[in-house]
Amino acid sequence: MGGGGGVGLEVELSRGAVAAILRMAEGLRPVLQVADSPRLAARAAAQRYRILLSDSVHSHEGVLAVSMNHLISDGSLRRGAVVRVLDYICTIVQGRRVIVVIQLEILRTDCTLIGDPTIYEATPTQPFCVSYSGGLGNHESCFLPGSQEVFGNLSCFSDQGMLDSSFGPRAEHTVCNLQYGGSCGSVLPLNTVDAKVQQLSLDDHHQNQRWTIKARVTVKTDLRHYQNARGTGKVFSFDLLDAKGGEIRVTCFNLQVDRYFDLIEVDKVYLISRGIVKPAHKKYYPLNSDYEIYADDSTFIEVCSDDDCSIPKQQYAFQQISEIENMENGSLVDLLGVVTLVSPSATITRKDGTGTQKRTLHLKDMSGRSVEITLRGKFCDGEGQVLQRHYDSGSSSVLAVKGGRISDFSSRFVVTISSTQLKVNPDFPDAERLRQWYLTEGKTAACISLSQEMSSFTRNHVPKTIAQIKDESLGQSGKPDVITVRATISHVNANNFCYPACTLEFNGKQCNRKVTKSNEGAWHCDRCVLDVPKCEYRYLLMCQLQDHTGVTYATAFQEAGTKIIGYSAEELFNLREQDEAKWEEIMLQVCRQEYLFKLNITEENLYGETRAKCNIVGVEKLDALATNHHLLEEMETARALV
Template identity: 40%
Template sequence: MPVNLTPNAIASINGGDMNSKPLVQVMDIKLIGSTQERYRFLISDSVSTQHAMLATQLNDRVKTGQVKKGSVVQLIEYICSTVQNRKIIVVLNMETIILDCEIIGNPKMFTESASTTQRAIPNGNPEHPVQINNFGAPNPSTFNAPKPSTYNAPNPGTFSTPNSTTRTPNTGTFRAANSGTFRAPYPGNNVQSFRPTVQPSYQPPPNYRNHGPILKNEAPARIIPIAALNPYQGRWAIKARVTAKGDLRRYNNARGDGKVFSFDLLDSDGGEIRVTCFNAIVDRFYDVIEVGKVYLISKGSLKPAQKNFNHLKNEWEIFLEATSTVDLCPEEDGSIPTQQFSFRPISEIENAENNSILDVIGIVISVNPSVPILRKNGMETQRRILNLKDRSGRSIELTLWGDFCSKEGQKLQEMVDVGFFPVLAVKAGKVNDFSGKSIGTISSTQLFINPEFPEARDLREWFDRGGKDTASMSISREMLAAGSKNEIRKTVAQIKDEGLGRSEKPDWITVRAFITFIKSDTFCYTACPLMIGDRQCNKKVTQSGNRWECNRCNQEFEECDYRYLLQAQIQDETGLTWVTAFQESGEEIMGCPAKELYVLKYELQDDIKFGDIIRSRVFNQYLFRLKIKEEMYGDEQRVKITVIKADQLNYSSESRYLLDLISKLKR
């Protein structure tokens, strides 16, 4: 069937028309790109052709044969960008109108010089010439000339009028400076002189320097919503508030060492996006970015968001570059909210997918002490577990990691210890489904204690009116200590009776016990203070004259470190056992650094003061976090019990734990 492509569609798009939704024909399709598949089209309006790039989300149209060479398509969404000094049309959305069609017309490659054509008005009146641009509309430079005057030209050659008008011989065509092209009759040497309206020269705005032609990229980019961002835009700017800022992280891969940090943005339309900086860009912007401030950001590149690490509802992520700009907005923009939540009731989290990211709000009903955890990379971090409940009749464990334990976690524990149960809003918590559902913090998580917004006020009113006495069922794993595996309560006798530590993996338990004896002759050792990478060596060193020597590092140094190697006997109502406490847990038990005791005993030889310190630690009651593992000593297997953390007993928290245990036994 006959097909009419949209006239002048290619020229119109190059001229800035992005709304006409033209019909064009696909003349050629070529697959390009080595790392990411991209399709390049050659499209035609029957007169001109132009290269176009297909958005990656439309690749399946080509792969499934929905569009092919010769297809007539309608461009629904598209932009025209300059790539390597030439324009290219980026197709964001399109519809196939005719799948198979013969090539229409004899189109030629579109050029800028051919974008302007000359047309006369239909009646051909020479006294009212008009220039028609390639969009089919009168050119702004077209004008109606007043009644002309005449004069005799000395010869039919080319000449200039006083108004900078030139004539080409025998054509009757005049060209006026700063005006369009017009035609006039040519009656020999008597010609009509038209006085065109001269366009004023362009004056740059005051905020640009007057240094010649204004470069394209000097004008400020137009501010657009975050939701409108796509990687095919040449220039853009967004105005948004920083809602979260990640920690500065260092990494090592095949390309070498590096550093990275990210921050999240929210604009007045509710759009969110993550911004990531690497290496030298980190140095420029890490100290500049502050949570809660509004910034104007431009000249970054957009790449697909890595959903394993990025929970925001945006398929793109901004990567700042050397040319990027981040400018703090001096005035507060009240149209941009400070934070955006999408709270899920705890009862719904029970069906949430593992590793999904969500927001939750609840009342903190219990907080466990912080405990050290050894990561797979050998680094140590802190972990603290608390419990949340809401009006859905369910409760859930929230695991705090790293700095959350000592900042918000410590504040929450202090509140609960005095009998006040705060409201806690969790932004971007990660779901874990190991033995039930729980939530953990990640680098982009934010915690808000007793926040001032409606959901928090409603939850507080419900709890105070009787919600605190409402029974709730935990959707997390049921452990005696309401925590994870290294908070499982055991007695001293159970360590031996249950054969703890004799499996392939160590057992982690919590024991409430007294210290009954501390060995005072071998309470510490001299350690190497040198750093190996980002960790201290800590190997035992020997003294050689006035210097210390480390066999591992093969170096000598004047000062060594002193680290606890404390051996103590602990006892509860069921029995007693020996345990070993190293540096951190040793300081928690003794209340002072190992070097201080070493100086008292071996340098000052103050046995009285040294003895007083040792005796002051005996018969104190602690909550010991123990690691139990069978190890080989010579030819003999022995169970080694190591103190990971020693917290002096908090009677308020312990009483609540016992009451909670009683209530569970009564169910």
């Protein structure tokens, strides 16, 4: 016989317990019997078993937690077994209540069916009682039936909610501090019967509180495999949004991944019960909650049969690109901007030797700033291809970025992570307003890029002529000068317009150092001290710039070179190998076009001589309309000075 008081030869079940559990009574430890052989549940996310539980008067179907599947495989839990249910929750599946058994104790395995139980279906309107006898002793507890389900708000997971909101009395659920396996977190029980709010101190500790949240999944990350000192594992997470705008993230590891990864779908509404709730790491947490949930063996997730229209599908609070300048490296940011440049997708190699796709684009908004967005993995072939088609056709795209991560390696840029969301041309009022601004004035508006090749330079810049670079000794004051110059490219060094670059990651960004080809055919990087099977060709374009005051030389790197030429360095390199005549025509056309250049000017010493070094960090082609607009602005400025 099992422990915990045991059950005599004449077993007494806890009469009325099935009805009490289905009315969501709490704190019971009833003795029940398995009235039918356990069987696998249909369409379950993991291998779950259904069992029929009886209190000798009524029976009802229950679901066994996956952590107890071994009791089925070893034959301990079978038809006729008498068990004490130590922990359970009652949830709703397709409009029906289901008992989820989280923990039980087997008392006997060899009993015949006790009593003449019937399937419990009726909803009582009078108080009902649960009778305890046998190993539990003789006593009786009465409960009033509830009238409705009440779901709390995810905003209650905030510090204020934890202090001010709770549910009671004891037969209902309460705010508490929970401790599972030595890790402590705070949870707010949300699914109650006739819930009432009362004050409860955070110092109160309760081990087995019930809570359920009803919310829509807005983000689901990819499945990620990892390795640490404890071994290998897998993880994914998803973000929830409820009817009142509350948000929280749920993270699943290993066994919970097997149970819920296929079940969770973006935009569907779910009921989630149980889990470990811990304070969130706000630096890497873009949601409006102070907490996050970790699924464990007690967690139960079920799809709602109906789509609750009161729960929105997404919400955004966009930041201006200019705000990135003052944000901490690694922070998450939501941006809305116009895509002004899209580069072709390229393959880069991680340090572990695996490859992934990377695509860069530039985003511009009304703040007078632009930033480079690096798309990785699935975004390169999804939204990245859509943006590439729009860019190649000459149309302007508005892109919403939710949950991009700020990176700061020699410059500011934003990278996508597994939980990032991208929306191309979203149906937002702010997006339409931004589009109209760009079409009317934003396309030619001066803009400072936060994603430069250099580590620092003056943010403010003014229009200058080429002659002023020398006359005013620009770049020789101990810090770079950033200016704009309206000029024509009079010559380019076509023979050495690009170089083979390393595709490995270095400090979170592609290395891009020049690589050399070894005898074995691989490419060697002196910085990474590694060989890579292939390189990526990047621009190192030497240009002679000319305006009405003089001539100077400037270097265009990858992004600026792509905008000047209209092709990536990789494409242009391959084109020269395949069709040299067309390649020559492209290079000649570059010299017939007027541009607005943004130059970063520094001082360099060459063979004992000090001179100004110009790098092209921004470029826009000027058509006749833009040139006339620029001249009108100059005339207005001159008129104001008279």
